[in-house]
Amino acid sequence: MxxxxxxxxxxxxxxxxxxxxxxxxxxxxxxxxxTTWLGHRRREVHDALARQMDQVWITGGLPTPAVPAMRERVARFLPSGLTLASLASTGMEANEQALRVARVHTGRNGALGLAGAMHGKSLATATLGWDNGDGLALPGFQRIAAGPDVDEAVTLAAISAALRGGQVAALYIEPVHGTSFGWEASPAFYHAVRELATLHGVLLVYDEILTGCHRTGTAFRCQAHGVEPDILVFGKALGNGFPVAATAVRASLPLVPHMLLGSTYSNNALAASAVDATLECIEGLxxxxxxxxxxxxxxxxxxxxxxxxxxxxxxxxxxxxxxxxxxxxxxxxxxxxxxxxxxxxxxxxxxxxxxxxxxxxxxxxxxxxxxxxxxxxxxxx
Ligand SMILES: Cc1ncc(COP(=O)(O)O)c(C=O)c1O
CATH class of the missing domain: 3.90.1150.10 (Aspartate Aminotransferase, domain 1)
Structure with missing residues (x-):
């Protein structure tokens, strides 16, 4: 409706x-x-885009000054220990990127998410979270019951059981369920999730596409939880309305060609300049x-x-x-x-x-x- x-x-x-x-x-x-976190038509973002439009829009991965400048800015903004892997055009794509990183890194196929979370509308990302009633399923993908009506201990026990088989590459968390009644568990829950992921060699993905860029106060919600994710995904506010999202990965985790970082539009100069200008404005506030x-x-x-x-x-x-x-x-x-x-x-x-x-x-x-x-x-x- x-x-x-x-x-x-x-x-x-x-x-x-x-x-x-x-x-x-x-x-x-x-x-x-x-998305328009700094208001519509934010002057500085507009001007950065206009300048970039007069220079070069997209180069298909050929070097431009816009991308390293954006990378430096993102590096300053990220929690320590994380490094930008790639920009994507949508949050769903950035979450797919996280999945590829986790699958290649662990050599496993499965993924876990919490019911009610939102991670995107591609087949994989939609299967991980919020059930829109389409009956989607993927082998090795599981949604764990979670939310205000489920005891946290029950959710943790189910995560623990699902991880035991050694088939899971990534565990996705949306730190505040923006599409499911704003649910957030206790800090102890997220600490326990971190421990479980470490114990089972699973990469913990924090999907901060909505909560990132200070929406809840700290730059990222994982910082309020006191949790260090292996992969951090963020978007929406990141380009103040320009379609862009990002996947950041623990710096110690090697990025290899098999992870297929990027796609046709990733890291284009316009997106890079929108991100750089948006984060620069945020820095000034x-x-x-x-x-x-x-x-x-x-x-x-x-x-x-x-x-x-x-x-x-x-x-x-x-x-x-x-x-x-x-x-x-x-x-x-x-x-x-x-x-x-x-x-x-x-x-x-x-x-x-x-x-x-x-x-x-x-x-x-x-x-x-x-x-x-x-x-x-x-x-x-
Ligand atoms: C937490 C979260 N993750 C992922 C997505 C998907 O992002 P996009 O719509 O840019 O693909 C959304 C979109 O609402 C979201 O809120």
């Missing part, structure tokens, strides 16, 4: 605002699935403080929905999910918000708030107040 825009379209965007064909302004809490202020504003208005036996709101930082009982309620809420001038994300019976890091505080206040009103009105009994 998608928000019905009718004959309306988005004709322009700037910073945290979308402009509609009927002349209205919408405060954007959707941000194209969390106090991202942790901005994220903390966003979290405080969301909780001021919606904190009531985060408590109780069945919390309606889950998340952290600049990543929040509101859960309704039915998709119809979620749709009604998102539609009423649209009429009130706020754009939110919608996924089944979940409504997702992914404000930009740079959202103007008064607009965040205004939008959160409106969201709180509409959520109360649409939650039903």
């Amino acid at each position: 998608a928000i019905n825009f009718g004959s309306l379209s988005i004709v322009a965007a700037r910073d945290d605002l979308l402009y509609t064909s009927d002349g209205r302004e919408l405060i954007d809490l959707f941000n194209a699935h969390g 106090d991202a942790a403080a901005l994220v903390a202020a966003i979290e405080a504003a969301v909780l001021r208005h919606l904190g009531w929905a985060a408590s109780g036996d069945r919390p309606r709101l889950r998340g952290c930082g600049a990543m929040w999910v509101v859960r309704f009982d039915t998709p119809e309620q979620a749709l009604a809420c998102a539609t009423s918000l649209l009429a009130a001038g706020v754009c939110v994300g919608l996924h089944g019976r979940q409504m997702r708030l992914l404000p930009a890091l740079t959202i103007a505080p008064h607009r965040l206040e205004q939008a959160c107040a409106q969201v709180a009103l509409s959520v109360r009105a649409n939650l039903g009994g």
